[in-house]
Amino acid sequence: MKALLRVLQYLRPHRTLAILTLLCAACATAMELVPPWVIKIIIDDVIQAKQASLLPGVIGLLVAAYVFKNVFASLRIRLNNQLEQTVVHDLRRHIFAALQRLSITYFENRSTGEIMSRVTNDTEHVERIFIDGLEGMMTASLTLVGITGLLFMLNWKLAVLALLPIPLLALSASWFTSKVHGYYRETRQSAAELNGYLQDALSGIRETMGFGRQGHEQARFDRLSQAYSDKNLKAMVLWSMYSPGMILVGAFGTILILWYGAGEVMDGRLTLGELVLFLSYLAMFYVPINQIHSVNHMLQHALAASERVFDVLDTVPDVADRPGLLAPDQRAQGDVRFEQVQFYYRPDVPVLKGFSARVSAGERVALVGMSGAGKSTLLKLLMRFYDVTDGAILIDGKDLRDLPLAYLRQQIGFVQQEPFLFNGTV
Template sequence: MKSLARVLSYLKPYQKGVATTLLLAIATTLLDLVPPWLIKVIVDSLVDDDKEPLWIYGPIAGLALIYLMRTLTNHQRIMINNKVEQNVVFDLRSDVYHALQNLSLNYFENRSTGELMSRANDDVNYVERIFIDGVEQVVTAILTLIGISIILFYMHWKLAFVALLPIPFLIYGAWVYTAKAHDQYHVVRKRAAKMNAKLQDSISGIRETLSFNRQLHEIKQFEKRSRDYCDGTLEVMRLWAFYSPSMMFLGSLGTVLILLYGVGLVQAGTITIGTLVAFVGYLALFYTPINQLHSVNHMLQHALASGERLFEIIDTVPEVQEAPNAILPSTNVQGMIQFNQVNFSYVLEKSAIQEVNFTIPAGEKIALVGHTGSGKSTLIKLLMRFYDVKSGAIHIDGYPIKGLKISYLREQIGLVAQDPFLFNGTVADNILYGNIGANRNQVISAAVAAHADPFIKNLPDQYDTLVGERGVKLSGGEKHRIAIARTFLKDPPILVLDEATASVDTETESHIKQALDTLMAGRTTLIIAHRLSTL
């Protein structure tokens, strides 16, 4: 219930809309209670010979008016409720995305992209159903049950008591179903995440799949996860297939009990035929919201399982946190870097680097050369605070980096990676990522400095050409030069080149090195390489 209360807390900023929805729900419920009573009056009037024949048309006209008013209030209730629901879902999805953006790098390195996408998209959609149907149906159902119960006991308390005999069995059935379905829905959501992770992975690696001719292997792997997901869903549906019809059967017994007892009351003259007809009509209205509550309970278990997975993301505390009194210098750093007795390990009892000490004066160019796994890239991750050192300290211009605002620190460093990531947008969009406030002339100047302008002008839409996912429409060298242009636009005082020319041909390497020479001028530069020959 804690998760449900937390989900519903997202309604708080929209109290006016919620209150209006509730008032309209109350009005709709009250209007729903009137027709059976009017039908009672009409039936009793037909049985009573003393009534004038024309008198009966008044209740019929009233019945038509009630139906019209109910339609109008329902329309307004649905419109306002949907507006509130979409705002709430927007807030929830935004909170999840904000949390993801603020988590440390290790969180993403230990989880698949597909799983996180499943949470941010699918799980939010399942929680959304609570606000679209759940809250509305629960409020309407409860109000209807209370109203009908009052009317039934007012009309004939003994008959009302007989009509409600199945209720304890319905409550017990709901309790049993809830206990079993909640755990099973957790299993279903985890299996859905695994299936989505496999789908995302296989699409991202489609070139490898085609080149190794492993389409059948990938199909089998995906179908295995898809079958696991389907089997889990079927298990929930088996519970529902037993629970829902059983509850409807128990509810139907209320009508049978009324007729068994009510016929005798009519024959004895205790109640009128109209009263018995009204009882049957009200009981139909009574068990309809009960069936709605069963459906909401089914939906609720799915939503709660999804909500718990979402709040797990929101509640995760980043391993790299900003100091409460972090410093925000008024100017850029000069670029002096110091590593003092730095130790770090990704896994306990297995050091990635030990006792690292060095100083890089501002404006100097330093190469870090070593074999794979020697800790070169780890040093960069520590410098940019993707991870925090286990012991020792890193300083920039004398400031301990743990004492600087994280956003300020990362603005001071420009990274050009071996395999630069391009977003699925235009060439200009990707260059603008270095400084989203820059204008088109500044973008073009950065591209010219990176020796990227000539090939960009040969693209179909020049700077407005879509590069595709991860820049798939461009060559490796072209992607590198766009990444360099992006860094030019950022204009950081510290530059990190992580094997920036290791995977390109000689001619392309020459163009990239010309761009890098321009970029490195006047900046503190760390060059990461496996071999001296690539420097």
């Protein structure tokens, strides 16, 4: 529920669009309730009472109800699509902005494919909350409330019978939700592992070919793909039992109404038109209930994905600006000092221990040493990709941690050991 509330917060900047969508849904629902009532009038007041003069007006009312229902439905779909795309765009922007501010360690501890899975696949599943979830739940809820009121207004005894299956449906929905949410969490994790491996396999395809390891890599892919399929099937098997079971329980409500309502008609306490009207509304009553079950199924998949999305948004960077930092007015002169610098990638493996050096402004210095001695690490610390474990690095007498990151990196020209070419034109 917490994840759902966080997702729904993205609707706040678009309240007007959301309200208009809700109003169109309410109007479409209201128009949908008119035809059964018109059919009841045709049966009781036109056919049985033999008042043919009423027929043109009643048919006109029926046509108007269908026309207005579909007009409002069209507006609802259009507004909802605009709302969902706007909100999902905001969500994607926030995720990418969050990735931009995260520290290098976040990316080094995760595969690129796994991160991409969160930004693309998981965000796409969160999108289903707005495309199908909100729209379906909103329409079904409005229909359910309207029909429930009409059922009690028509005949409270029949309405009570119609509601008898509801407690069992609610308990079953609660059980299904608790089970399937865990399955979908596992599914999203498995999808991320598969995407992570695929990204690595494609990036290293030359090495795979060079060492003739295609068979080995195929076997690894097959295992991950099968694991993903198996986790999906666990949720699907649960749904295959739950969905038909809920429809069967709802059918018992209809059977009760036919059994009791037929007796009421034969005893003269209920007209045939009223029974047909009640059965029409009853059929409409169980449709939104089944729709809510389907939306709940989809929602659990989307919420499992949203947890992974919010994990990115909630991650605190290891390297960040201190509060209230202001960038200096002038460019850095370039006087660099390393003072008793210590650094560990892992607590048990020291890379630098008590390193001190000074590079004056304008001076050229080459760092020479064995592979793994820490040459690249020193430059990464200077760029503040990482913070020193102990000691300090100063530029023009100021600790790097007292300079805004954006300012610091604008002052330094840095060429990586392995250049990266972005896709695009030159």
